[in-house]
Amino acid sequence: MVFTLGFEGDMHRVLILGAGKIGALISGLLANSGAYQVDLADVDGAVAEAVVRAHGLKGMNAFGLDAKSREALDRHLAAHPVDAVISSLPFYCNVTVAEAARHANIHYFDLTEDVAVTRAVRTIASGSSKAFVPQCGLAPGFISIAAAELITHFQSLRAVKLRVGALPQHPNNVLKYSLTWSTEGLINEYGNPCQAIVDGHSVDVAPLEGLEEIEIDGTLYEAFNTSGGLGSLAETHGVAVESMNYKTIRYPGHCEQMRLLMNDLKLNQDRGTLKRILEHAVPQTLQDVIIVYVAVTGMQDGQLREENYVNKIYPQLIGGRLWSAIQVTTAAGITAVVDLVLEQPERYQGFVAQEQFRLPEILANRFGRHYAPGGTKEVSAEIIVAGKTGRQRSQNAHKAA
Numbered sequence: 001m002v003f004t005l006g007f008e009g010d011m012h013r014v015l016i017l018g019a020g021k022i023g024a025l026i027s028g029l030l031a032n033s034g035a036y037q038v039d040l041a042d043v044d045g046a047v048a049e050a051v052v053r054a055h056g057l058k059g060m061n062a063f064g065l066d067a068k069s070r071e072a073l074d075r076h077l078a079a080h081p082v083d084a085v086i087s088s089l090p091f092y093c094n095v096t097v098a099e100a101a102r103h104a105n106i107h108y109f110d111l112t113e114d115v116a117v118t119r120a121v122r123t124i125a126s127g128s129s130k131a132f133v134p135q136c137g138l139a140p141g142f143i144s145i146a147a148a149e150l151i152t153h154f155q156s157l158r159a160v161k162l163r164v165g166a167l168p169q170h171p172n173n174v175l176k177y178s179l180t181w182s183t184e185g186l187i188n189e190y191g192n193p194c195q196a197i198v199d200g201h202s203v204d205v206a207p208l209e210g211l212e213e214i215e216i217d218g219t220l221y222e223a224f225n226t227s228g229g230l231g232s233l234a235e236t237h238g239v240a241v242e243s244m245n246y247k248t249i250r251y252p253g254h255c256e257q258m259r260l261l262m263n264d265l266k267l268n269q270d271r272g273t274l275k276r277i278l279e280h281a282v283p284q285t286l287q288d289v290i291i292v293y294v295a296v297t298g299m300q301d302g303q304l305r306e307e308n309y310v311n312k313i314y315p316q317l318i319g320g321r322l323w324s325a326i327q328v329t330t331a332a333g334i335t336a337v338v339d340l341v342l343e344q345p346e347r348y349q350g351f352v353a354q355e356q357f358r359l360p361e362i363l364a365n366r367f368g369r370h371y372a373p374g375g376t377k378e379v380s381a382e383i384i385v386a387g388k389t390g391r392q393r394s395q396n397a398h399k400a401a
Helices: 021-032 045-055 070-079 091-104 115-125 138-151 183-191 233-240 254-264 271-281 325-343 359-364
Strands: 012-017 036-042 060-064 084-087 107-110 131-133 156-168 194-198 201-205 212-216 219-225 243-250 288-300 303-313 316-318 321-323 381-385 391-394
Touching: 012 021, 021 036, 021 045, 021 316, 021 325, 036 045, 045 060, 070 091, 084 091, 084 325, 091 107, 091 115, 091 131, 091 183, 107 115, 107 325, 115 131, 131 325, 138 156, 138 233, 138 288, 138 303, 138 325, 138 359, 156 219, 156 233, 183 254, 183 271, 194 233, 212 288, 219 254, 233 243, 254 271, 288 325, 303 325, 316 325, 321 325, 325 359
Parallel strands: 012 036, 012 084, 036 060, 084 107, 107 131, 156 243
Antiparallel strands: 156 288, 194 201, 194 243, 212 219, 212 381, 219 243, 288 303, 316 321, 381 391
16 A cells, blocks of 8 residues: 655655654655655555654655565566665665666665675666765764865874764663664674774774773763774775774773673674664663764874864754654764755766765755754863873864864
């Protein structure tokens, strides 16, 4: 069954796959802008229909579609042409979706953090006149765009540090954490090898290692290696930098607990069990906060300097409903990128890395502006590398915005 609400005008038509936490907000942002006709599909058509009804979204079609089936995707895209497909599905579904997008000659966007999936998308995109843009959202995604903007301020680079945290505002369990997005994606980040640049060389480093402490606005956090957040930034700028790495921000003690679960108890080798444990024991929350921290060190006018971008984003009311910070940042990140590509398709063809988008354009975009509220106040940040005494402090941290 197709659930339909009417639309008017000349609009971009997009197919969104996945009507979960992020897909629902992506749908709402695009449909309510008045510039998009949105087709929202989920393996369970009733879920997609419920999203439309619950949010009163205009200009939308909702229906069931099994996006794991290449044949089903090909049939649907042939019968219902769109300008772009947006995948808010689990990372392991995206290669099939990208292949179907290439076959249909349409633009492709996803939220994957998986390195292998991104490499496959790059191969699929080779020679295409349409844009294939993986790793949209927050991290990878917005964090790479912010880092790339700071990089342009330097004549030569020494170090690039990317840090992102999706945290409960009021932690009260032993993990000091609440589930704010995909459990499978979280485990993937905690369990897979992590890309980094060390002494000018691209290397894989172990997840849950590289532990450091960060103090922001008087609150102490920890950060450690996780997979995928660096995106393609290391390929784009790695040859020009001595060190570059991505780490996830958490409250102190979280890393030790996850090492126990994943390494000591060997649950990284039994991820299905780990997923059930986390979803049974760790609550979800809409009262979260996103922390974005980028530090770039290099030469400016013959002097060694550092610039920083630091931002906190909190839950926001959008369309009369409260959305969590992780939903807002992820959905705003991908919709801003979609908007820029579809408004100027001649600028973006084949594989498109996140760092090809400019931070001022993202923040000025009608969807990217949702990153602005938390970035308007002064933020101070201090990094303390575990086992070392050196400290770095940044003031006026949001000036890059």
